Amino acid sequence: MLENSHEAIRPEVFPFNPSKPEKLISTIINCNKKVTKEKIKSERIFKYILKYFNYEFFDKKENLLDNCKAYTCVLEQKYVSQSYLTDYSHYYTTSFSEISKFTSRIHFFHSKFNEEEFDEYAILNKDSKNYKGQQIWESYLGYMTIRPLGGSPFGTILFKTYPYIENFRSRYYNSILEDFRFDVFGEQIRISSLPFQQQDKAVGACATFAIWCCYHKLQQLYKTKLLSPYEITKKAGISQIHSESMFPTVGLDGYQVVSIFEESNLRTETFSFEDKQLNPSLLKEIIYAYNKCGIPILLGYEFDDASDNYDGHHIVAIVGYRLNQPSVNTNTNSLKKICSKLIKTKEKKKEIGLVAHDIMRFYTHNDELGPYSKVDFDMQNNNTCKIRTFQLDGESPIIARPTALWIPLDHTIKVKYENVLAAIKSFDKFLLKFMTDTDFLKWDIRLCLAVDYKQEFSNSDSSDNIFMNNLKRKIRYTSFPKYIWIATLTEVDENNDEYPSIDVIYDASSLPNENCIFQINCFNEELHRNIKNNSNLSEETDKNPNVKNYPNYV
Structure with missing residues (x-):
């Protein structure tokens, strides 16, 4: 009789x-007999x-504002x-040693419950009237996969992000997948997250796994095929380039x-900082x-001091950032705050x-540390940029120098950030001829899908203001290119209130030698008239021919 x-x-x-992780450690060891207690305790990811x-x-006032605290774990065995499995079929299955094709998952919950309560309420839903099962699932924080590999036991990790808290924690995890869906014991789970994975130094090193993280977002942005780490390394042509080492890769x-x-x-938009000092503002x-x-960015950096844990170079995936203060809300619901009074300013700005300069740190998927790991700016002087990676308890600060950025883009995006910045600097000088005398002016320059820009206005409330209604019609009826660059001028008044002016x-698909300006949308009627009736600016026209347009x- 066959065994079931x-x-x-x-x-x-x-x-x-x-503080006492012995039970979690023993559970991991039971899932992966190839690792020891000392190995798990020494893992920086753990x-x-x-x-x-x-x-x-x-x-x-002792009010809980920010929380991602787990109280309960649930082990799921024999998980595919x-x-x-893709890496297993291509690589691990050919090993002489016995390696399982199955993994395990450990799920984390904020709620406190025992095995009997989980079975009765979360699985059998016995107490549906009191919603105890629903409360358990709503407290779900994420999972980590334990794979049967001795050197790198942590597989796919999917954690809920720390929240955005206005005026306290201005976190923007732009590259996560909103409403990411997956199954846990038949329950449909939805969280906002981006998959992470520890490098195994077999089918790929740090660059491979950083790219793997990026591909989950790129699949949503550009409809690209999702690749496994093995497939990513294979596409890089490692076996052809490193003939002395067919596949265990030392990196890309x-x-x-x-x-x-x-x-x-x-x-790929590539920025290399190898041969020049990098200004942190840039x-x-x-x-x-x-x-x-939402575009994930690959960051390469070089450690100031190499150690046993680091070989001197590393690549991570940037998935978001945190601002010193909440950024301006460019949604058109804020248009009611528009100031109508314009006063000529006499001072010229250099x-x-x-808004980008308000970034105080950025978040990375660092395959040697963990998901959403913090990276702060370590200022050496005004002309040199150093970064400080997140340090665990007992660790010395890890300082590194950024060396390169790789930004995967749709092939139709031709206009670069520096082109838009140069154009805005010129436009900014033009505006100062009749712009508001406010405490401060800031530009918010970013790449955007045109459909997202239009939806900001489709979601806005109706208005009795004829000027604003005409602006809304103009934007919604205009046929835009797929990708656009937007530069929003933000004004800050004496009450520190911010509002777009x-x-x-700019058309992101324009050719480099073309005038890529596409549309100018003023949220202030008097400013609109000033630009529309642009006259007596012959001096500026001579300096910048685009002024007349x-x-x-x-």
Whole structure:
């Protein structure tokens, strides 16, 4: 009689205790007999997970504002991970040693419950009137996959992000997948997250797994095929380039990173900082301009001091950032705040203000540390940019120098950020002839899908203001290119209230030698008239021929 290998395995439920993680460690070892207690305790990813799910933030009145604290774990055995299974079929299955094709998942919950309560309420839904099962599932925080590999036991990890809290924590995880759906014991789970995975140094190193994280968002943005780590390394041509080492890869170089994206019909915007000092403001501007619309960015950096844990170079995926203060709300619901009074200013600004400069840190998927790991700016002087990666308890600060950025783009996006910045600097000087005398002016420059821009206005409330209604018609009826660059001028009044004054739209698909300005949308009627009736500006016209064309775009 054949043994039934498909019997139901009841999940084990146990408390999560970051200060005493012995139970979690023993559970991982039971799922992966190739690892030891010492190995797990020494893993930086394991230490990071303990810290990640032990976080609470209270205000001065002891009100809980920020919370991603886990209290309960649930073990799911014999789980089929699609990413691991693909790598298994291509690579691990040919090994002489016995490696399982199955993984396990450990799920984290904010609620406190035991095994019996999970079975009765979350699975059998016995107490549907009191919604105890619903409360358990609503407290779901994410999972980590345990794969049967001795060197790198942590497979796909999917964690809920820390929340955005107005005036306290201005976090923007732009590259996560909103409403990411997956199944847990038959329950449809929805969280906003981006998959992460520890590098295994077999089918890929840091660049491979950073690209793998990016592809989950690129699939949504550009409809590209989702690739496994093995497939990514294979597309880089490792076996042909490194003939002395057929596949256990030591990493990808910049040309291979570009070639992988090219295989998916994507163009890569590359910024190299190897031979010059990098101004931290420029790094912030690039990250903000491209990441705000969700595009994940690969960042390469070089450590100041190499150690046993680092070979000197590393590549991570930038998935978001945090601002010093909440950014201006460019949704048109805020148009009611528009100030109608315009006063000529006499002072000329040397440099324009940018919202991007408010970035205080950015978040990365760092395959040697964990998902959403913080990276702060470590200022050496005004002309040199150094970054400080997140440090675990007992670790010394890790300082590094950014060396390169790789930004995967739709092949129709031809206009670069520096082209738009140069155009806005010129337009900013033009505006100062009749612009508001406010405390401060800031430009919000970012790449955007035109459909997202239109939807901002479709979701806005109706207005009795004829001027604003005509503007709304203009934007919604205009046929836009798929991708646009938007530069929103933000004004800050004496009450520190922020509101948009103007949107300058550029066609992202324009040829480099063309005038890529597409549309100028003023949220202030008097400003609109000033630009429309542009006259007596012969001096500016001589300096910038585009000035005479500005009235045609409002």
